[in-house]
Each structure stands twice: as structure tokens, then as C-alpha cells.
Amino acid sequence: MAKYHLDQIDQKILSSLVKNARMPFLEIARECGVSGAAIHQRVKRLEANGVITGSRLLVKPQALGLNVCAFISISLSESGKYQDVISYLKKIPEIVECHFVTGKYAILAKVYCFDNDHLMEILLNTIQKIPYIQSTETMISLDEPIERQVWVKEYKNTSFTKKSEE
Numbered sequence: 001m002a003k004y005h006l007d008q009i010d011q012k013i014l015s016s017l018v019k020n021a022r023m024p025f026l027e028i029a030r031e032c033g034v035s036g037a038a039i040h041q042r043v044k045r046l047e048a049n050g051v052i053t054g055s056r057l058l059v060k061p062q063a064l065g066l067n068v069c070a071f072i073s074i075s076l077s078e079s080g081k082y083q084d085v086i087s088y089l090k091k092i093p094e095i096v097e098c099h100f101v102t103g104k105y106a107i108l109a110k111v112y113c114f115d116n117d118h119l120m121e122i123l124l125n126t127i128q129k130i131p132y133i134q135s136t137e138t139m140i141s142l143d144e145p146i147e148r149q150v151w152v153k154e155y156k157n158t159s160f161t162k163k164s165e166e
Helices: 008-019 025-032 036-048 079-089 116-125
Strands: 003-005 068-076 095-100 107-113 133-141 159-161
Touching (some): 008 036, 107 116
Antiparallel strands (some): 003 159, 068 133
16 A cells, blocks of 8 residues: 655645636646646646545535525434445435434435425435335524535645555
């Protein structure tokens, strides 16, 4: 397994790209005091080492009429059926995030719906009909005062071991 260390320039690159994934490499290079080619090489190395896994365009759900954001906690009747349930949940386009969590519930899903009727339809006629889902608990988000990507700053120890791909 290869050991990879993020230095201050890598951290500056990540910080810039998290703020604006479309920031030109030459602008990042000026901020870092290195050449554009060096930034390009470092970004490629960050991608190859799994630090950067892609970039994406963010769309405000409300701009599409998706005015209800909810979090659905899901308990399973059989813990060993987690992967089966996930395969069903992946087919529901309203689910935008899904986490395997500790505590009373096994799964936490984030959904966007047009309105409460749409949310009820998804819950009653889709999610709660999935085999091995025992129960759900839904929380509707009233506001999202913090929305950001991972916080990139100078950490004292930013070395990690890259997992080998089999």
C-alpha cells in the first residue's frame, strides 16, 4: 500500500476547488506561487490517489419545484438484508443521499419532494413497501442554514495510506 502525504500546496488546491470547482488552474497556480503545469500534475495525482473523486454541478432543488427536504430513518427487520434494501432505495430518484448509521435505525435517507403529498406518496407507496423495511421515521427540514463541502484546512497530519484496488 502506498503512503500519500498532502502538503500545503495540495491543501490550497483542494480548498480552492471545493469553493469553486471551475476555478482555472492558472488562478490556483498564482495563489500557490507555482506553475499552471504543476497544479495540473498535482490535481491528476490527487485524482489518482482518490483524494478528488470528481466534480459536479449543484442545482438548487427549489429551482425545480422540490420544496420539501426530509430525512427518513429506516429500521430493518433483518440486518443482513441491508444490501437488498439499498438496491431498492437506489431506484428511488427522490433519494439523494443514503447513509448506513449507528443507533436505533440502520439507514438514514435524504429525500427531496415537490410537497408533503409527494413525500407521503413516496413513504407509503414506495419506501414502506420495500421488503425488509420494518419501520420509518420522517423528519422534515424547515431550513438549511449551513450547506457546504468538506472543510479543507491545514491539518498537521494529512498522510494516508491508499487502499490497493483489487
